[in-house]
Amino acid sequence: MTTIDKTAHVPAPRESVSGDGPLLDVRDLHVEFHTRDGVAKAVNGVNYTVSAGETLAVLGESGSGKSVTAQTIMGILDMPPGKITQGEILFRGQDMLKMSNEERRKIRGRKIAMIFQDALSSLNPVLTVGYQLGEMFRVHQGLSRKDAKAKSIELMDQVKIPAAAARISDYPHQFSGGMRQRIMIAMALALEPDLIIADEPTTALDVTVQAQVMDLLAELQREYNMGLILITHDLGVVADVADKIAVMYAGRIVETAPVGELYSRPAHPYTRGLLDSIPRLDQKGQELYAIKGLPPNLTRIPAGCAFSPRCPKAQDICRTEIPPLAPVTEQDGLELVGRGSACHFWKETIHG
């Protein structure tokens, strides 16, 4: 089952704070969904690593497979219709896909936690937030109701919810959007996990509240030295918080790079297109650059490079051969740490 396509490997940056390898190592993951309209290949060979204290941003449009990858890591993918056909997910060196449900449950929540996009639909509307927060302690640590409540108040204080003790018995609808997202963060933090996966944590929030929530998340991450996978489509948020970025398109990682490098010299035409389509000050009144066409249907991913039908640089080879995620180097061959691009013409894209 675990035939690893060597060419598809990321030139992985293995620097980590604790020095004992990455926290999470996703290797050649393939996930597909069996639907009435055929097999939708949502994830087609994803590789990435996250170390303690590091923030990996997974950037992509809807349908690029970024959330499915996260759900697979968490083990909350609906199976069926979902199916993991290939790959490994190593958490501290152990393949989670080979673990029993019991073992996985011990990791889920305690070691790896997740923050969801829509806090209102992720919280149970008929239970108080105190009960839902306390559940983490009661189930995982066997605390009494009273102790769990005390711990919950502490948590709510930590995520800066004002008057935590008074609001512990409120229901989710009594909180504003930003406060609800804080409760989600508190819940993810409850057991001090090593890794947090945040799936579009601020997409539903206003900019002023988004700034508050992202600040809080960054602060807590520093405090606990957690690894963070931030899934988003917002190039602005990524630039603010990420250490390294993986850009996904049609279930594949098309480019990986440290954050500064990606914005200054993208090595994949898709990344370049995304960056160019952000309105900029000096382009006022001009036409915005737009990537033509639409993201592909996952049941019918184009042959060769999935981006080729929309790519301005596409040649014949792009329509027949899938480009591997190749290491990106300087013009003189000097290796650029952590950079990779799945484009046949990455040299031309980055250097000329």
Place this chain on the structure above:
Amino acid sequence: MAELKKEQGPVDATPNVSEVETVDAVTEAEAVAAIDAPVSQGEPILQVRNLVKHFPLTQGILFKKQIGAVKAVDGISFDLYAGETLGIVGESGCGKSTVAKLLMTLERATAGEVFYKGQDITKLSGRALKAVRRNIQMVFQDPYTSLNPRMTVGDIIGEPFDIHPEVAPKGDRRRRVQELLDVVGLNPEYINRYPHQFSGGQRQRIGIARGLALNPEIIICDEPVSALDVSVQAQVINLMEKLQDEFNLSYVFIAHDLSIVRHISDRVGVMYLGKMAEIGTDTQIYDHPTHPYTQALLSAVPVPDPSAREGRERIILTGDVPSPANPPSGCRFRTRCWKAEERCATEEPLLAIPERFVSAATPAAHESACHFAEEKDVVHAA
């Protein structure tokens, strides 16, 4: 339910002018004539004056009594000039969408006037109102729910012609619809397809085609691109700019994405809790904001440039937007403002050019509703 006392109308002191005043036949004809008259470029086409919309909060089941009001829009004024784009930005709940509905006369204003070519549309009815509605159209936020899934694209785009048959005679409609599909960049052969056969970006194009069907002069766009993917957003924005030039449209562009609003707008208004906080040209607002809320809003926008991560000053507001049912006294922003003083709690700042900038020829001289208006460049500050 012991209380049977009749409530004395809205709590607010502003006179309630929402009662329909019947316009007699002569003035109606005059109104229609005025509405059909063209407006030259650069003239105000829409003038909004002290527009108010309060939604009553009631208690009780049988004898509903009003216990308060959600002050969604509480006295805003602005002009829209022919051929321009006016952006309106603000957080959720600040009343942007209610303004859109009031301009469309989908909601009746509690008070205030909206003059379209000199006619107060909040008081129009019958033929005159119908003529106004033909000229002001809307593009909605969510392309997934604003199109009827049981109607074909041809029926959706052609439906406005059923209500305004004078625009396209019956035999000509199919051709008109195909023309419209072509204008918005869709294949005219798709006329018999259903909405679910299209992607989000394509659906938004259908929504735009429907908005264009009656050759309107004003299109009100309520978050037209926020439901779309980044790469598709740019396509739709470009289309909207192209159509504006082609058909000489005026846009009211409501959005929360500040960079897109800047790109498309000639002038920008910033709303906070039912009030206009600041309004001016795009350069005035983005490069020379004088209202603290605008400054906070602009500084909170993540910049897609990691090199700006360090050293950029960010004003992080504390707390949430207060409830519009019970807004703070005086300046509505004072509860989150770092400049707030006693005066802000007692005296409501008016939307006007701040006194200190009135005589100076600086870009800071634009309307701002703050007692302590002060220029601060938060976008470029390093």
